[in-house]
Amino acid sequence: MSSESHRPTQEDVAREAGVSRAVVSYVINGRSGGNVRISEKTRRRVLEVVQRLGYQPNVNARSLRTRRSQLIAVMVPDLTNPFYPLMIRGAQAVAQRAAYDILVYDCDDQPARERSFVQAMLGRMVDGVILVAFHLKAEDVSLLTRAGIEVVGVGGELRPLGVDVVVPGEREAVRELMRHLIDRGHRSIAHLAGPPDTPPGRVRLEAYRQALAEAGIPDDESLVRYGTFDREHVADLVGSLFSSSRHGAHPTALFAANDVMAIEAIRTLARLGWQVPADVAVCGFDNIPEAEVVMPPLTTVDQDAEAIGRRAAELLLERLRAEAPLPPREVKIACRLVLRESA
C-alpha cells in the first residue's frame, strides 16, 4: 500500500522489476518490432510487477509524447433528439474497442455553439471528430483538418468540404415509402415539407417529387405545404389541405417530412373528423418513440442511427490508423421502412 495517492509510474515498475524504464515502456507497448527484443523472461517479470503494483499508464504523459489524445469528439445539434444518443452509442461501441473515449458536445440547437465547440475540440487536441453540423462553414472545418484532426461528417452538408461523410439513404427511403402508398392505390399524395433551406427538408421534398414522376403522377404543387419540422403551423397546413369543404376531392395520403409533423397531422385530422388511415393515409420520417404510441401507430422510416454512428467511427479509426492521407469517402446507410397502421 503506497502512502498517499501516489500512482505508480514506469519508474516504480522498473525499479521493482530490476530493469530500466525503457524496458518497461517496451513491454507495455508490445514494441516487438525494430531492433529491440525483450526476452520472454524479462517481459513476464515486468508484467507481473505491473499487475502487482496496479500500474496504469499516465495518458497525459503519453499524449504529450505521442501527440495522440485517444479522444474522439462527437458534436450533435440536439442531444434530446433520440436519433443522436443512438448514434453516439454506435460510435462509442466502435471507439471503445480501440481504446478511444468519447467527448460529447451538444449544441442544443444553438448555431453559435457549433463554432465555439470547434474551438474546444482544437484546444482539447482530440484525434478525431464526428460532426453533425448544419451551420459550420468550410473554414471552420479546415481549422480542424489543418490541426491534424480527422473529421467525419454525418449527413450530406459536409460533403462539399472534402471530408468523409456518412449519409442516410433518405432519397431511397422516401422513394420506397411513396411506392408503398402508390401501390396501395393512392394517387393524390400531399406532402408536409420541412423548411426548404434545410438539407433534410429539401432532400425529402425532392425525393417525393421524383417518386411521383416515376409513377407517372402529374406534379401538383397545390399538394405541398411548407412547415418547420415542429408542431407549429401543422394544424393550419393540414386544415388548408383537408378543410371539410373539400371533402369531395381531397388527397388520400399525406407524407410528412418528419414524425413530429406527422403525429400532429394525425391529431389534426382526427379533430377535423377524418379517419386515418381509412380516409387519409399518413406517414412520417424518423421513427421517433412517439410514432409507435400514437393512434393509429405511424408508418415511417427508421434511419438506423446506431449503424450511422458505428460507420462514422469506423471511418474515423481507419483514418487514424492510416499511414498516408486517404481520399474523402462517402458511405450511405440504408434506411428501413417501418410499416404500421397509419398507412
Place this chain on the structure above:
Amino acid sequence: MSSESHRPTQEDVAREAGVSRAVVSYVINGRSGGNVRISEKTRRRVLEVVQRLGYQPNVNARSLRTRRSQLIAVMVPDLTNPFYPLMIRGAQAVAQRAAYDILVYDCDDQPARERSFVQAMLGRMVDGVILVAFHLKAEDVSLLTRAGIEVVGVGGELRPLGVDVVVPGEREAVRELMRHLIDRGHRSIAHLAGPPDTPPGRVRLEAYRQALAEAGIPDDESLVRYGTFDREHVADLVGSLFSSSRHGAHPTALFAANDVMAIEAIRTLARLGWQVPADVAVCGFDNIPEAEVVMPPLTTVDQDAEAIGRRAAELLLERLRAEAPLPPREVKIACRLVLRESA
C-alpha cells in the same frame, strides 16, 4: 503562416515577444498573486503575440504538469432513455463554463460495463465523475475516490458510499400524485410496481403505501402487481386487476411505476373495454415523450433531468475548487406533477 502543422508553443510566443517562457506562462494563467508581478506593458505585448500566433495551450502538457485533466465523466445506464441526454445537457451547461469537457460513458444497460468504465475513467484521469450506477459496489467507487477523482452520484443508490448525491424528490412526487387521485375521489388505487429489488421500484411502492396510509385508506396488498419497468407482463398484470369478471368492484385508479408500464396499461385497458379516465384513471412516472402522445395523454411526473444534471455538475465543481475535503452532501431536486387527461 507556419510551415506544417506546427502548433505554436509558449516558447514561440516568448521568442516573438522578446521575453522568457516563464513570463508567457504567468501572463496566460493570470498569475497576479504570489510574489510575481508582470508589468502591464509586457502583459499586453505577450497577449498580442498570443493573438497573432493563435497560440493555444497544450492541454496534455498542462495536465501532465498540473495533474488536472479538465475532464468530467458522466456515466449513464442507458443513453437512449430520454432522461439521460437531458441530464447530460444540464451537466454540460455548467461544466462548459468552467472549461471542463464532458466524457460520456453509456452502459447500454449492461451491468458489467459499469465496472469496466470505472477503469476507463481511472486510466483517463478525469477530474470528476457523475455516476448513475445501479450495480457499482462500494469498492468500485472507492477506486475512484482513492485516485483523487471526485464523485457525485445521481439517485439514492450511491448515498451509502459517502459521496455527494443528487436525488429526485420521488417520494414527494408520488405523494402529490396520490393526493391528486384521492382528491378526485379515488379510494381503490392499484399500483403497477417496478421490481422491488431496484431502488426506484422500491421507493415508489413505499411512497404509494405511505400516501394511502396518510389518507386513511386501508392497505390492500391485492391491489399491487409487480412488473419489470418495461412492457412485458403488463397486459397480464392489468388483466388480473381488471378482468371483466370483476367489473363490479374494481380499482378506480391505477398508478404505474413508470410511463412505459402506464402506457401499456392504457392500451390494455382499452382492449378490455375500459374507458380511461372515465372508468379507470391512470398515471405514470417519468414524463417520457410518448406520454404526451398516447390517448388519453398521460398524467405523470417529470423529474427535471436537466436540473439534476446541473446540480450534479455544480456539486462536482465545488469539490474540484475546494481546498479542503468537503463532507458528503445530498441535494434533492423536486419533481413536477404533469397533469394531463388520463387522471
Place this chain on the structure above:
DNA sequence: TTGTATGCGTTATCAC
C-alpha cells in the same frame, strides 16, 4: 519585474 532551472511520465533514439 524578469529569467533560469527543474520535473511531470512517456516514448524513442542511441550507444553499449
Place this chain on the structure above:
DNA sequence: GTGATAACGCATACAA
C-alpha cells in the same frame, strides 16, 4: 537485449 538520455510543453520555486 539492455540502459542511459533527450525531447514533449507547461508551471512554478527560486535566483537575479
